[in-house]
Amino acid sequence: MPTVPAPTIETDYLIIGAGAVGMAFADTMLDEDPDAHITLVDRHAKPGGHWNDAYPFVALHQPASYYGLNSTPLGNNQIDTDGPNKGYYELATGTEVCAYYERVMNTRFLPSGRVAYLPMTDYLGNHRISGILSGEERAVKVRRKVVDATYYNTSVPATHTRRFTVAQGTQIAIPNDLPGLWMRSNEIPAHYAILGAGKTAMDVAVWLLRSGVPQDNITWVRPRETWMFNRANTQSGPAFFEQLMQAQLTLMNAVADAETADDLFLKLERDDFMLRIDPDVLPTKFHFPVISHGELELLRSVKNVVRMGRLTAIAPGELMFPTGTVAVPENTLFVDCTATAVAVRETRPQFEDGLITLQMMHVPLVALNAAVAAFIEANFDNDADKNTLGEVSAFVDSAHEYPIALLTTTMNRIRWSMSKPISDWLAKSRLDPAGPLIASLPKGDPRFALLGKVQDATRAALPNLHRLAALGALPAAPQDRSR
Structure with a gap:
C-alpha cells in the first residue's frame, strides 16, 4: 500500500531550537501577541537546549535573577552565604535550569493551547521537519516566520x-x-x-x-x-543598585580615556571591573x-x-x-x-521576510536578546524598523573586538530608551538587570544623581567608543583561536 503522507502542521512561528534563546522568544511572544501560535522543534528530548548536554557541576556565570524567561523567576532570589560565590546572588545549577525549562513548558506553554512542542525533531529547511527516531518527514505551513534560535550553534x-x-x-x-x-x-x-x-x-x-x-x-x-568580568559588578536587586550603577560609570569612564582595547581592559582591571588569572600575561581572548x-x-x-x-x-x-x-x-x-560555547559567525539582518535570525543586541545577555526580539516582532510593523531597533553584533572572540560589541549594546540601549513601548517593557522585565531597578526608584530619590552621572559618562564616552570599535574591526595580529 502507498504510504499516507503525514499531515501538514500549521503555525504562525516555527522556532528552531527549544533552548534558552528559543524559549525566551516564545515566552515573550505568548504575552505580546495573544493570537500567535508557536511551534518549537528541537533535537533534544527535553527543553533547555545545550543545558541538557552540560556537565553535572555546571552553573550560570550570572545571577539566576535575570536569566531564563521573562514570565517566570528562576531560583529563589537569594544571596549565597558560603563558597566562592559568597555575598552574591545565587547561580542556578544546570540541573535547576533544565528543570526550570521543562516546568515552564509543561505548566505555561503547552496548557496555553497556543504552543506545539516537537522534541527529538530535526529541522531540514524549507519548512520541513523530520522525527529523529521515526525518520518521518512532515511539512510545516508557516503563516508568519521561521525563527532560527540556533544561529550561534552552541557547543x-x-x-x-x-x-x-x-x-x-x-x-x-x-x-x-x-x-x-x-x-x-x-x-x-x-x-x-x-x-x-x-x-x-x-x-x-x-x-x-x-x-x-x-x-x-x-x-x-x-x-x-x-x-573576565568581576561578578561583583553583575549583581541586580535593590541592595546592589549603587554598585551596578558605579560599575557602569567605571566602564564608561575607562572607555572615554582608553587608547586601545588593551588599554581599556587594563584600566578596567585597575578598577576591579575586569579580572585575569595571571597578572603577568596580557590576555588576548x-x-x-x-x-x-x-x-x-x-x-x-x-x-x-x-x-x-x-x-x-x-x-x-x-x-x-x-x-x-x-x-x-x-x-x-x-x-x-x-x-x-558560541561559534563566531558573521551577522545578518535579524528580521527578514519570513525569517527571524536571533542574534546579539545586548551582548552577552542571550535571554534578554531573544525576549526583546520577540517584543519588537510583536509590536512594530515592518522589518526595516525592527532591524533599526535591534542592531546586531557578532559574539566577539578577542579582547581586540570587545569595543564593537560594547558599542552595539550601548547604541541599542539608547534606541530602546527613546522608544516608549520598549522602555516601558524593559522597566518591568526580569531579564534586564537595570530596567526594573531604575523604574522602582521613587520620585526625588537621591540615587537618580548617580544614574545621571552614568548617562553623562556614556555620552562623553561615545566618540572614543566609536574609534575603539573601528580599531576592533581592523585585522588583529594573528593568534591561535583554540580554547
Missing part, C-alpha cells in the same frame, strides 16, 4: 568535535565524566591535565580543587589567557566569562600552566604542540575542555 564538551588527535591507550574524559570517578576508586588518576582556557576549563579546575585534588596534581593547558574573586583565588593556585599554543595531539604522558612536547605523568587523565 559543549559532550557534543563538540576535537581538533587534536588522541593516541591509543590515552586516558581522556570530558567534564561530564568527572563526577563518576568514584565508581573507579581503584583507578583514580594520579594527575589531571585540563585542556582549554575557557569557562568550562575554569569550572573543571575549581571542581577538582574543591574535590580535594592537590594543585600540584593539575596541569593546565591554556593556549590563550582571557579577561574575551568571551564574556564572569567570575568571583573566590574562584579566581582557586584558579591562581594552579601553577603548572602550559602556554604553547594550540594542542595538536596527546598520548600517555605527553602533550604535543607545533613547537614541541611537554611531559606529564603517565597516569594522567586528560580533560577535554576545548569546546567553543
Whole structure:
C-alpha cells in the first residue's frame, strides 16, 4: 500500500531550537501577541537546549535573577552565604535550569493551547521537519516566520568535535565524566591535565580543587589567557543598585580615556571591573566569562600552566604542540575542555521576510536578546524598523573586538530608551538587570544623581567608543583561536 503522507502542521512561528534563546522568544511572544501560535522543534528530548548536554557541576556565570524567561523567576532570589560565590546572588545549577525549562513548558506553554512542542525533531529547511527516531518527514505551513534560535550553534564538551588527535591507550574524559570517578576508586588518576582556557576549563579546575585534588596534581593547558568580568559588578536587586550603577560609570569612564582595547581592559582591571588569572600575561581572548574573586583565588593556585599554543595531539604522558612536547605523568587523565560555547559567525539582518535570525543586541545577555526580539516582532510593523531597533553584533572572540560589541549594546540601549513601548517593557522585565531597578526608584530619590552621572559618562564616552570599535574591526595580529 502507498504510504499516507503525514499531515501538514500549521503555525504562525516555527522556532528552531527549544533552548534558552528559543524559549525566551516564545515566552515573550505568548504575552505580546495573544493570537500567535508557536511551534518549537528541537533535537533534544527535553527543553533547555545545550543545558541538557552540560556537565553535572555546571552553573550560570550570572545571577539566576535575570536569566531564563521573562514570565517566570528562576531560583529563589537569594544571596549565597558560603563558597566562592559568597555575598552574591545565587547561580542556578544546570540541573535547576533544565528543570526550570521543562516546568515552564509543561505548566505555561503547552496548557496555553497556543504552543506545539516537537522534541527529538530535526529541522531540514524549507519548512520541513523530520522525527529523529521515526525518520518521518512532515511539512510545516508557516503563516508568519521561521525563527532560527540556533544561529550561534552552541557547543559543549559532550557534543563538540576535537581538533587534536588522541593516541591509543590515552586516558581522556570530558567534564561530564568527572563526577563518576568514584565508581573507579581503584583507578583514580594520579594527575589531571585540563585542556582549554575557557569557562568550562575554569569550572573543571575549581571542581577538582574543591574535590580535594592537590594543585600540584593539575596541569593546565591554556593556549590563550582571557579577561573576565568581576561578578561583583553583575549583581541586580535593590541592595546592589549603587554598585551596578558605579560599575557602569567605571566602564564608561575607562572607555572615554582608553587608547586601545588593551588599554581599556587594563584600566578596567585597575578598577576591579575586569579580572585575569595571571597578572603577568596580557590576555588576548574575551568571551564574556564572569567570575568571583573566590574562584579566581582557586584558579591562581594552579601553577603548572602550559602556554604553547594550540594542542595538536596527546598520548600517555605527553602533550604535543607545533613547537614541541611537554611531559606529564603517565597516569594522567586528560580533560577535554576545548569546546567553543558560541561559534563566531558573521551577522545578518535579524528580521527578514519570513525569517527571524536571533542574534546579539545586548551582548552577552542571550535571554534578554531573544525576549526583546520577540517584543519588537510583536509590536512594530515592518522589518526595516525592527532591524533599526535591534542592531546586531557578532559574539566577539578577542579582547581586540570587545569595543564593537560594547558599542552595539550601548547604541541599542539608547534606541530602546527613546522608544516608549520598549522602555516601558524593559522597566518591568526580569531579564534586564537595570530596567526594573531604575523604574522602582521613587520620585526625588537621591540615587537618580548617580544614574545621571552614568548617562553623562556614556555620552562623553561615545566618540572614543566609536574609534575603539573601528580599531576592533581592523585585522588583529594573528593568534591561535583554540580554547
